[in-house]
Amino acid sequence: MPYLSKFVSSYRLALLSIIACAATLTACSGTTTAPGATATSVPASGAPATIKVFAAASLQDAFSEIGRNYEAANPGVKVAFNFAGSQQLAQQIAQVAPADVFASANKAQMTVAIQSGRVVSGTEKVFVRNRLVVVVPRDNPAKLQTLQDLGKPGLKLVLAAKEVPVGQYALDYLTKTLKDSSFTPGYREAVLKNVVSYEDSVKSVLTKVTLGEADGGIVYTTDIGGDAAAKVTRIDIPDALNTVATYPIAALKDSTQAAAATGFVDYVLSDAGQKVLAGYGFITAPKDAK
Amino acid sequence: MKSGRTTTGLWRLLSLPLLLFFLLPLVALLLRAPFDRIIESVMREQVRSAIGLSFVTTLISAAIIVVFGTPVAYLLAVRHGRIEKLIDTVIDLPTVLPPSVAGIALLLAFGRRGLLGPAFTVLGVDIAFTQVAVVLAQTFVAAPFYIKSAAIAFAGIEVDLTQAASLDGANNWDIFRHIMAPLAWAGLVSGLVMSWARALGEFGATILFAGNLQGVTQTMPLAIYIGFEANLDTAVTLSVILMGLSFSALLMAKALLNRAG
Numbered sequence: 001m002p003y004l005s006k007f008v009s010s011y012r013l014a015l016l017s018i019i020a021c022a023a024t025l026t027a028c029s030g031t032t033t034a035p036g037a038t039a040t041s042v043p044a045s046g047a048p049a050t051i052k053v054f055a056a057a058s059l060q061d062a063f064s065e066i067g068r069n070y071e072a073a074n075p076g077v078k079v080a081f082n083f084a085g086s087q088q089l090a091q092q093i094a095q096v097a098p099a100d101v102f103a104s105a106n107k108a109q110m111t112v113a114i115q116s117g118r119v120v121s122g123t124e125k126v127f128v129r130n131r132l133v134v135v136v137p138r139d140n141p142a143k144l145q146t147l148q149d150l151g152k153p154g155l156k157l158v159l160a161a162k163e164v165p166v167g168q169y170a171l172d173y174l175t176k177t178l179k180d181s182s183f184t185p186g187y188r189e190a191v192l193k194n195v196v197s198y199e200d201s202v203k204s205v206l207t208k209v210t211l212g213e214a215d216g217g218i219v220y221t222t223d224i225g226g227d228a229a230a231k232v233t234r235i236d237i238p239d240a241l242n243t244v245a246t247y248p249i250a251a252l253k254d255s256t257q258a259a260a261a262t263g264f265v266d267y268v269l270s271d272a273g274q275k276v277l278a279g280y281g282f283i284t285a286p287k288d289a290k
Numbered sequence: 291m292k293s294g295r296t297t298t299g300l301w302r303l304l305s306l307p308l309l310l311f312f313l314l315p316l317v318a319l320l321l322r323a324p325f326d327r328i329i330e331s332v333m334r335e336q337v338r339s340a341i342g343l344s345f346v347t348t349l350i351s352a353a354i355i356v357v358f359g360t361p362v363a364y365l366l367a368v369r370h371g372r373i374e375k376l377i378d379t380v381i382d383l384p385t386v387l388p389p390s391v392a393g394i395a396l397l398l399a400f401g402r403r404g405l406l407g408p409a410f411t412v413l414g415v416d417i418a419f420t421q422v423a424v425v426l427a428q429t430f431v432a433a434p435f436y437i438k439s440a441a442i443a444f445a446g447i448e449v450d451l452t453q454a455a456s457l458d459g460a461n462n463w464d465i466f467r468h469i470m471a472p473l474a475w476a477g478l479v480s481g482l483v484m485s486w487a488r489a490l491g492e493f494g495a496t497i498l499f500a501g502n503l504q505g506v507t508q509t510m511p512l513a514i515y516i517g518f519e520a521n522l523d524t525a526v527t528l529s530v531i532l533m534g535l536s537f538s539a540l541l542m543a544k545a546l547l548n549r550a551g
Contacts, residue, residue, distance in 0.1 A: 091518060141402075156419060161502065161516055196419035197501025200515070208501070212403040213418045 050078040051260045052098055054089040056105035056165065056247065057201040058130065058220050062280040063103070069276065070267050077260045085201040087163040093118050093252070100261035103127070103249040103268070105202075106165035110248040117253070124250035127268050129283040130220045131242050132169055134235040135209050142215035147235060148183060150216060151190035158205050158214040161198040165245060166205070170218040172243040180241060206232075220245065222281040244283070316533060323530045324523045331527040339505040340513035340528060347421060347509060348489040351428040355485050359437045360478070364466065366437070367444030385434045392430050393498025400426065401499075423500035424507050428489035436478075436485040443477020444470055480543035487539040490532065 055063045060083045067079035082089065082099070086109040093099055094116035102119060104110040113119045136144045142155050150157065160167030174191055177183040184190075196214065199205045206223050208214040210231040224232055249268055251261040267273050274284040324331060331337060362381065366374055384392060398404050401418045402411065410417060417423050451473075452465050460468070471478070493511035500507040502516060510528050517524035 156416075158501070163516065195503070197503050197507065198516075199502065200497065211397065211401065213397065213401050 048076050048078050049257050049260050050080055051100040051255075051257045051264055052080050052082065053101040053103065053264065054082045054084075054093060054097075054099045055101075055103040056086045056089070057083050057203045058105055058166065058223060059083070059103055059247070060203070061226065062222070062277050062282065065280075066268060066273050066276050069272065070264055073267070074260070074263065077263070079264065085160070085164045087112075087165070088200070090116075098256075099252055100255040100257050101249065101251050101264055103247060104165070105130070105245055105247055106168065107246060107248055108168070109165060110250065113250070113252075119250045120253050124248040125265070125269060126246050126285050127249045128247045128274075128277050128285055130222055130245040130247065131283070132166070132173055132218055132237050132245070133221045133224065134216055134218055134237060135206065135224060135232040136216045136235065137209055137212040137214075138231055138233055139212070140233055141212065144216055144235065147177075147237065147241075148187070150194065151184070151187045153190070153194070155194040155215045156196045156213075157191065157194040158197050158199060158208045158217040159195050160202055160205050160218075161200060164199075164201060166202040166218070166220060167198065169243045169245055173218070173237060173241055176241045176243075225281050247282075319526065319529055319533065322522075323526050327523065328527055328530075331523055332531075334524065336504055336508075336513055336517070337524055337528060340508055340510045341531065343421075343424075343505070343508065344490055344510040347424045348428060348486055351425050351432060351489045352482060352486045354425065354429050355433045355436050356478075356482060359433050359485075360440060363437045363440030364444055364470070366441040381434050381437050383434075384431050389427075389431055389492065389494025390498055393427065393495035396423070396426060396430060396495060396499040418499060419501045419503070419507065421500075421507065424496055424509060427495035427499050428492045431492050431495055432485040432489035435488055436481040439481025439484060440474065440478050443474035443481070446477070447473045476546045476549065480546045483539045483543040483546075487536045490535060490539075 053063065053067070060081075063081060063083075067081060071077060071079055082092075084092075086104040086106060089099075089102060090104065090109040090112035093102055093113045096118075099118075102110065102113050104113070110119065110124050114121045114124070134144075134147060134150065136142070142149075142152070144150065144152075144155075159170050162168050162171055174188040177187050178185070194215075197208070199208065202219050202223055205214075205217040206219050206228060209217045209219075210228060216235075221234075224234060249265055251258065251265050255261040268277075269285075278284050332341075362377065366378055366381075397418060400406055400410070400423070402416060417426070447470055451469055455465050455469055491511060492509070493515065496507070496509060497512055497515070502508050502512050504513075508516070510532055514525045514528045514532070517528065
């Protein structure tokens with residue numbers, strides 16, 4: 001007993017410290033979020049201003065690029081991102097998490113932020129739109145060809161939870177099929193019966209499909225640009241049934257970096273920002289969109 | 291005598307900051323709990339199915355942990371070779387890994403496209419997104435607590451006892467059954483309670499490997515996570531229940547160990 005417990009405790013301690021060191025190292029390298037920023041010169045005014053941007057998971061790739069561009073154009077400003085499901089971000093904002101900008105994937109979650117008093121109603125602007133698409137694994141194990149196939153019994157489909165904007169949009173799509181004669185009346189229920197998991201963000205849905213664990217899922221068209229494009233096959237949802245997701249953005253009322261925060265919002269709405277978003281497949285917002 | 295008391299007081303004072311740090315969030319949770327509507331909250335379909343599912347899956351996990359963990363614990367207690375040290379380290383790994391790593395690892399091993407995927411497909415078994423996945427995730431993260439505790443309990447038994455029994459003609463199974471198990475039971479049970487409490491709180495590996503579907507794979511921690519966004523009352527109610535269960539489990543484990551000691 002003394003031998004073992006001593007061995008266990010000292011050994012465990014050593015193991016823990018090694019792992020703690022490793023974790024710290026990765027954490028450190030992880031926090032240097034903006035590789036472009038390190039190259040820019042430190043401003044004469046001293047410590048750089050950091051703005052915290054809370055953005056929908058579907059914006060991850062596009063906003064990372066916009067963030068780098070914004071930092072390059074504004075030496076002395078750093079952009080730190082918090083990407084997650086919009087519903088999580090809205091809750092964090094309502095619970096007074098430090099944030100300067102909120103970019104939501106739907107109006108409902110922006111409304112949550114407005115109701116919490118941290119975003120002034122009317123200051124939010126639609127900056128981009130997005131569409132839904134059905135994705136299936138590249139080798140398509142369930143042989144899904146059409147939207148109607150999603151109702152075949154025994155499938156494993158993955159949607160986002162209804163609290164996640166894309167999850168609600170997916171449910172909206174299913175509801176719209178009720179009034180479409182090319183779908184059987186039982187289609188919506190049949191599809192919902194095939195859902196094996198309601199994930200916490202659109203990225204989790206895509207991962208389960210690209211891994212081939214799910215037979216299909218519903219994501220945004222912008223999620224399957226880049227690397228993901230090669231790993232999935234898409235089934236398009238026609239315009240009449242497709243819910244166009246609208247993304248509002250706003251600087252927070254109590255931002256401690258108000259100038260940089262509104263600057264970032266303006267940059268997203270500018271031609272330069274919109275061009276990046278278009279590059280990732282987003283439908284850019286008309287200039288006068290509110 | 292007097293100086294002894296003063297030092298105790300000093301140590302208690304120094305313990306205060308961390309204790310407060312632990313207690314404050316728990317108190318905040320209790321203060322926010324909708325006790326006036328708790329029955330109503332508990333009766334909600336989502337809450338009830340989460341509690342039921344958590345109980346069933348954690349009990350199965352606990353049973354699996356006893357059956358497959360006890361031999362490992364016994365081995366670690368009686369042998370101290372190089373291989374045992376390696377096994378010991380492997381057993382430690384799940385306790386320090388982030389649960390999300392465990393979830394991805396399980397998916398890559400037991401998922402449809404995982405290492406064992408083709409074999410399972412032949413058998414017509416699909417594990418991801420099922421309660422089997424929930425149990426596997428819980429067992430993965432919780433088993434080390436039992437094994438560690440059981441190994442220490444087994445190792446605490448005097449070698450003379452087992453040697454005497456062996457001289458009297460008892461075989462290994464007799465020794466285990468009549469000497470080791472009865473003498474180590476407090477360590478075994480307290481370790482099992484710890485494991486069960488850990489399984490009950492399992493979140494990261496479950497949501498990644500088993501997904502989230504109410505009534506099928508949505509255990510209490512998952513319902514809390516999703517409920518936080520949809521209905522704070524649900525999340526807080528479940529959190530308070532989970533906290534109460536875990537606290538009782540830990541108290542029970544400690545009481546058992548004290549009685550045995």
